[in-house]
Amino acid sequence: MPVRHGRGQADARSRVRLLGPAEYTLPFFDQAMAPLNNRDRIPDAGMARWLADVAACDGFLFLTPEYNYSVPAVLKNALDFLSTEAFGRPASILSYSDTSHAGNIGGNELWLPLCKLGMLPLPRSLPFAHAERVLDAFVPWSLNELARYSAAFKPLRAA
Numbered sequence: 702m703p704v705r706h707g708r709g710q711a712d713a714r715s716r717v718r719l720l721g722p723a724e725y726t727l728p729f730f731d732q733a734m735a736p737l738n739n740r741d742r743i744p745d746a747g748m749a750r751w752l753a754d755v756a757a758c759d760g761f762l763f764l765t766p767e768y769n770y771s772v773p774a775v776l777k778n779a780l781d782f783l784s785t786e787a788f789g790r791p792a793s794i795l796s797y798s799d800t801s802h803a804g805n806i807g808g809n810e811l812w813l814p815l816c817k818l819g820m821l822p823l824p825r826s827l828p829f830a831h832a833e834r835v836l837d838a839f840v841p842w843s844l845n846e847l848a849r850y851s852a853a854f855k856p857l858r859a860a
Contacts, residue, residue: 717844720758722779725751729778736784737817748782756786760793760851761820762843767798767807767828780814788819789858791850793843794826803830823850 726747736742744752765772792815796808805828812822823846827839 717762718758720751720754722775725779727751727779727782730781736782739784744782751779751782752784752786755783758787758790759855760791760847761787762793762795762840762847763811763815764795764840765797765804765807765811767796767800767802767804770802770806771810772796772807776811777814780818783818785819789854790820791823791847791854792820792826793823793847793850795839795843796826796828797832798828798830801830802828804828821850821854823847 732739732742734742763776765776768774771777794808794811794815796804796811798804798807808826808828815822825846827843829839
């Protein structure tokens with residue numbers, strides 16, 4: 702869940718915009734060249750909207766289930782379309798599953814593509830089990846942590 706900060710808001714929750722992959726028309730990524738190496742690509746309208754919305758964010762909160770020890774394919778597919786749109790922005794990972802691993806493996810799997818895209822995964826990203834019981838406690842904490850890092854990194858991106 703990427704975070705788009707508003708201006709003059711009282712807390713992190715009031716500055717959040719959900720950018721879920723279901724909001725966008727993204728085909729299965731099957732391009733011959735990765736976006737990082739293809740500066741001449743011409744995105745279609747759905748992809749262009751996804752890229753612009755991601756580029757407008759100051760930070761990202763990924764709230765994701767763990768499927769087969771990884772992240773859902775739709776999330777990885779959406780990330781595969783990115784080039785430099787999220788570079789230098791912090792990313793918090795809240796991963797969950799109904800297993801004893803509590804989403805830990807899926808959350809760790811997400812670190813690699815985020816780092817490749819130049820995002821800065823926060824050191825205290827959290828895996829948890831039984832999301833239905835703890836979600837209300839961890840999302841506000843994670844959003845506040847993300848807002849703190851986003852504010853700190855924003856001047857560095859502008860430099």
